[in-house]
Amino acid sequence: MFLQPNDELNVAIVLAQIFTTILVSIISALLCNRFANRAAVCGGYIQSSLASLLSTTLLLLLPFLLTSFTDSHHALDILILLLHHYSLRLGSSLQPIGLTGSIATGKSTVSNLLRSTYNQPIVDVDKIAHSILLPSHPLKAYSQIVKAFGSTILNDDSSRTINRTALGAVIFSDAGKRRVLNKITHPKIRRCMLSQIIYNKVVKNERQVWVDVPLLFESPGLRYLFGLIVVVSTEPELQRKRLEKRNPELTSSQCVDRINSQMPLLEKVKMSHICVNNDGGINDLQSKVHTCVSRVVNGNAFEKGLDKAKILWVAMLICNDDGIGAFGVKMAALAYFTGMAVARR
Numbered sequence: 001m002f003l004q005p006n007d008e009l010n011v012a013i014v015l016a017q018i019f020t021t022i023l024v025s026i027i028s029a030l031l032c033n034r035f036a037n038r039a040a041v042c043g044g045y046i047q048s049s050l051a052s053l054l055s056t057t058l059l060l061l062l063p064f065l066l067t068s069f070t071d072s073h074h075a076l077d078i079l080i081l082l083l084h085h086y087s088l089r090l091g092s093s094l095q096p097i098g099l100t101g102s103i104a105t106g107k108s109t110v111s112n113l114l115r116s117t118y119n120q121p122i123v124d125v126d127k128i129a130h131s132i133l134l135p136s137h138p139l140k141a142y143s144q145i146v147k148a149f150g151s152t153i154l155n156d157d158s159s160r161t162i163n164r165t166a167l168g169a170v171i172f173s174d175a176g177k178r179r180v181l182n183k184i185t186h187p188k189i190r191r192c193m194l195s196q197i198i199y200n201k202v203v204k205n206e207r208q209v210w211v212d213v214p215l216l217f218e219s220p221g222l223r224y225l226f227g228l229i230v231v232v233s234t235e236p237e238l239q240r241k242r243l244e245k246r247n248p249e250l251t252s253s254q255c256v257d258r259i260n261s262q263m264p265l266l267e268k269v270k271m272s273h274i275c276v277n278n279d280g281g282i283n284d285l286q287s288k289v290h291t292c293v294s295r296v297v298n299g300n301a302f303e304k305g306l307d308k309a310k311i312l313w314v315a316m317l318i319c320n321d322d323g324i325g326a327f328g329v330k331m332a333a334l335a336y337f338t339g340m341a342v343a344r345r
């Protein structure tokens with residue numbers, strides 16, 4: 001079933017479906033041809049029977065393979081992997097810039113400045129997380145979440161959409177439940193995030209892409225995806241006050257739960273390349289963002305470390321929400337051979 005190309009994820013999926021359909025057809029045709037040639041050369045009864053049996057099996061398997069590719073998102077994973085691989089070979093990297101911080105330290109405010117003043121492309125991971133929750137989203141987190149948390153987290157109206165405040169109250173006060181939600185949502189968020197990075201880099205040809213990702217350091221290994229990490233920090237008391245002011249629907253203790261559910265900000269600052277301190281007013285923040293953008297545009301703040309990034313991309317794609325199945329093994333093999341090709345250069 002082909003999806004309608006109505007957003008970056010779907011465009012990438014449709015491209016991936018077309019790509020794998022062509023790839024599988026070429027491989028099958030080549031293999032059939034090879035078997036037929038072998039049989040003709042050897043001329044033996046057993047060989048030619050075996051060859052025709054294998055060719056027929058392959059041809060029969062082809063529609064099945066295509067259906068399973070188009071019904072799943074494995075095709076997208078392979079496309080992302082290959083694009084990443086070839087971008088490294090061409091000497092440019094898909095490595096984006098990570099923008100992080102803790103809750104209410106000002107990531108969205110900085111993103112808005114980057115977008116409006118500097119025309120920078122931003123992938124907003126909170127926005128992705130919200131879209132994932134919709135009943136109509138192709139990655140189908142909605143049904144899994146309702147199964148895990150029950151219908152009490154749904155809005156009472158006819159839409160039956162997820163009430164984010166209700167779900168937040170459950171997961172921010174209980175680390176076990178938070179893990180359950182993260183297990184459902186994070187692989188899907190990651191996949192949409194990667195699709196959007198690829199879309200911006202490859203389709204829109206953007207030089208650098210910023211990714212506003214709140215849990216960059218909390219998600220194991222994710223930091224290696226980024227060539228550069230910028231953290232937005234505020235002093236804890238100011239952070240709590242800004243959170244309470246922005247989200248009046250939350251009680252003081254719910255605000256504290258949300259802050260405590262994340263890694264301490266100081267640790268994040270230590271692990272980042274650039275820190276934008278947001279203890280002052282908006283004008284002060286604007287001038288700090290200006291300094292940050294100058295460093296990034298000059299390019300001298302980027303780290304090397306493509307190998308680490310490459311290993312991570314491969315691991316992220318294999319360990320997706322479908323588990324390490326047969327397709328994961330195939331992808332590992334693909335990654336291994338592409339890696340060998342690079343090593344030989």
Ligand SMILES: CC(C)(COP(=O)(O)OP(=O)(O)OC[C@H]1O[C@@H](n2cnc3c(N)ncnc32)[C@H](O)[C@@H]1O)[C@@H](O)C(=O)NCCC(=O)NCCS
Nearest residue numbers: 102103125126129164165167168178182185214215261262
């Ligand atoms: C729990 C949900 C429904 C609350 O929605 P709500 O609109 O009230 O908050 P919002 O999404 O704007 O999140 C605000 C901030 O909370 C923090 N936060 C969100 N989810 C988590 C989490 N699982 N663990 C720790 N902090 C989180 C982030 O700093 C985020 O920027 C929502 O955040 C969600 O679906 N979270 C799970 C997905 C996720 O991890 N998102 C974070 C992006 S990686």
Ligand SMILES: Nc1ncnc2c1ncn2[C@@H]1O[C@H](COP(=O)(O)OP(=O)(O)OP(=O)(O)O)[C@@H](O)[C@H]1O
Nearest residue numbers: 102103104105106107108109242246280281282285
């Ligand atoms: N320099 C500033 N001066 C005054 N208010 C600010 C400043 N920076 C941010 N704020 C306000 O603080 C609140 C939190 O900021 P923002 O939403 O940008 O944080 P965030 O890190 O994106 O939060 P979240 O993690 O929840 O997505 C907002 O209401 C914002 O308007």
